[in-house]
Every structure is written in structure tokens, then in C-alpha cells.
Amino acid sequence: MSEFHEARLPARLAFGCTGGIERRTEVVGLASGFERRTSSWSQARRRYLIATAARPLDEIAELTAFFEARGGRLAGFRFRDPADFKSCPPSAQPSASDQPLGVGDGARKAFQLVKAYGTVARTIAKPVAGTVKVAVAGVAAPFTVDTTTGVVTLATAPAVGAAVTAGFEFDTPVRFDLDRLDVTLEGFAAGRVTACALVEVRV
Structure with a gap:
């Protein structure tokens, strides 16, 4: 690389x-x-x-x-x-509900940050430290984020079917x-x- x-x-x-x-x-x-x-x-x-x-x-x-x-x-x-x-329009502030990252399966904890442009999903590998917010089923969740890869790791695996979303600057x-x-x-x-x-x- x-x-x-x-x-x-x-x-x-x-x-x-x-x-x-x-x-x-x-x-x-x-x-x-x-x-x-x-x-x-x-x-x-x-x-x-x-x-x-x-x-x-x-x-x-x-x-x-x-x-x-x-x-x-x-x-x-x-x-x-x-x-x-930003994960939202430039004039707005990022919120944890801005971008869908995936759906829980009861075991998976790691999710890649992405930004959607219609049907196109852009991988976000360089989030800005201190700006990332994550929610599971609409509720703020504890997590860590690798700011060199954009991978978010939740403290607990989301339940089956629970939507994982995030907001961030990048x-x-x-x-x-x-x-x-x-x-x-x-x-x-x-x-x-x-x-x-x-x-x-x-x-």
C-alpha cells in the first residue's frame, strides 16, 4: 500500500x-x-x-x-x-441518524463509516476525531472509532434487525x-x- x-x-x-x-x-x-x-x-x-x-x-x-x-x-x-x-448538508450539524451503516445480526460489532449519495455509498476512511456519533435503533450507543480507517466498533453487538446509523465530519x-x-x-x-x-x- x-x-x-x-x-x-x-x-x-x-x-x-x-x-x-x-x-x-x-x-x-x-x-x-x-x-x-x-x-x-x-x-x-x-x-x-x-x-x-x-x-x-x-x-x-x-x-x-x-x-x-x-x-x-x-x-x-x-x-x-x-x-x-459532513454526513449532513454543510449548513447542518452531524447527528447520529445521518447515515445508515448496516443492520445488526446479534454478533457483528464493527461497521464501516459510509456516506450515501442516492444509491451510491462512499466509503469514509478519514473521519475527524471527536466528531463521530453513533446510534443503534435510534439510541446513542458506546463505541470506538479508528480515525485512520473509518471503522466503528460498538461496545455491544446490535440486536438482530437493529439499524446502526452515524453522523460525522470527514x-x-x-x-x-x-x-x-x-x-x-x-x-x-x-x-x-x-x-x-x-x-x-x-x-
Whole structure:
């Protein structure tokens, strides 16, 4: 498995970022005029561009140090997607009923955090410490969570048929998508980083 650091890119270094969701779909045109479309990925991947605005040289230096510590594209790290970092809408606060994790069978205690987008379930592997809430059949339950994998372990196995739900904040695991960081001096105390791209990684 590739190297991953649990460090989070400071939010101020990503202020003004752009980004979104990428999917890979193969489209084949048929002689009849119809199309055959297939998806190569079961999960989408996110991409971002950060540090595109002029900013103080101290922040440029901080980003440079973060880039060096990750070895460019070598190591992954945590990134807070400003548009998608909660189990609920961005304006709301996470609650233990936000996302279904599974149903009890009387023996299973471990459940993976996920976030549903319609019928698509996204694995959440990097929850933010201290933000996770879990309920069993609508009642808050004692648990532990591994913030490096997103696996929740309940103190007691839920009863057969009991719904397990959770709410949380989370980071997106990413890496730099370049091994070179170019800086342009914009003034005596300001600079600009050219096209600093991030891409989501599987962990």
C-alpha cells in the first residue's frame, strides 16, 4: 500500500480552491445509433486546484514545507473538501441518524463509516476525531472509532434487525498531483503558486 500521512492540509492554504467529482465512463457508439455506456469505477474520485490566488509569502512557505514533507506525489494526506465534509448538508450539524451503516445480526460489532449519495455509498476512511456519533435503533450507543480507517466498533453487538446509523465530519484522502511546485513573486510580501493540483486516493 502507498504511503499515507495523517496530517491535514491547513484550511487557509486551500481557501479559494476549485474542484469536483470525476468519473470514468466508457461510451461506445453502435451502428444503430444507440450507445453502450459502462463505468470503470465503482466510486468517484475528487480533484482540486488550490493556492491559485496571491497570498502572503509566509503561507507560500508553509505550503512549500507541507509539499516537501509529503515528498511531492509520494505520500497522501488529509484534505477538507469545503463543499463535502459532513454526513449532513454543510449548513447542518452531524447527528447520529445521518447515515445508515448496516443492520445488526446479534454478533457483528464493527461497521464501516459510509456516506450515501442516492444509491451510491462512499466509503469514509478519514473521519475527524471527536466528531463521530453513533446510534443503534435510534439510541446513542458506546463505541470506538479508528480515525485512520473509518471503522466503528460498538461496545455491544446490535440486536438482530437493529439499524446502526452515524453522523460525522470527514476529510478526503488526497495526494499532490505533481512533483514540482512553482512560485511566482507577486510583490515584496506576496506570491502565487501555479496550478497546485490534488487528486483523491484510495486508502
